[in-house]
Amino acid sequence: MEVYKAIAAVQGELAKSGISKDSENTFDRYKFRGIDAVYNALAPLLAKHGLCVMPRIIERDCQERTSRKGEPMFYVTVTAEFDFVAAEDGSKHTVRTYGEAMDRSDKATNKAMSAAYKYAAFMTFAIPTEGDNDADASTPEVAPAANEQAAREREGYQGPKGGKMRLKSQADAFYRDLLGCGDQDELTALLTSPATQELKEQIARDWPGYLTGVGMPGDFEPINALVRRLKIELPSAEQAMQANDDAPNYMAAG
16 A cells, blocks of 8 residues: 555655754753644655645543642643545555643643644654653643642632533533423423532633623623523423424324
8 A cells, every 4th residue: 555655755754854853841951842843844745755644633631720820721632543645545544642731721722732743743754752752842830639629719610510611511511401402391490400500600600701691702692591582482391292292193004
């Protein structure tokens, strides 16, 4: 298959030129190869030898942690697959690898994906390495577990739904559950459940935009508005049952 010829050709050229460690971690004072250096070295060789790299993210996990300064840190791990495809005959070889990264804002996933690509390239093309090549040029200082829990409690992130990333996921799921209610009884049962009450209190405290729409995109329907609309539009349980009874039975004989 041509894919292995192409991989071997790229390996051969990288064995001559290599990828130098031009980036430096300013905290731990070590040199590393950044993702830009990998892209810059690989791109012309991949094009030259007709080899395409097609990424696919299989799984992503995000956890919120706390730095020693008490700041929130997002820790993301991704499971990624990369299809190395030969343009000549379409043959391919798939490599699975993992990436992990931390960031204070919204870059953790990007960094984790870059790390997964970088190490897939290192292993596939046998790029020589030495020492410990971390994913990022920064070294986050993560607080011990006890300090982390104390910081969460100080900032109102108690309970299993703590953390904005997890809270967003919970709010999105609650929004979908609301849309899935088929009648007024289902809506009432959902709204009065203890889990919903806990979640609404957490949203009101940590991310009120989900309830009110303030600070959200213009086409976003706030949860409060959605609940008011469903209370008007949804049929009662009896009406829903009658509608089902009146529906034509296409499975009946005749």
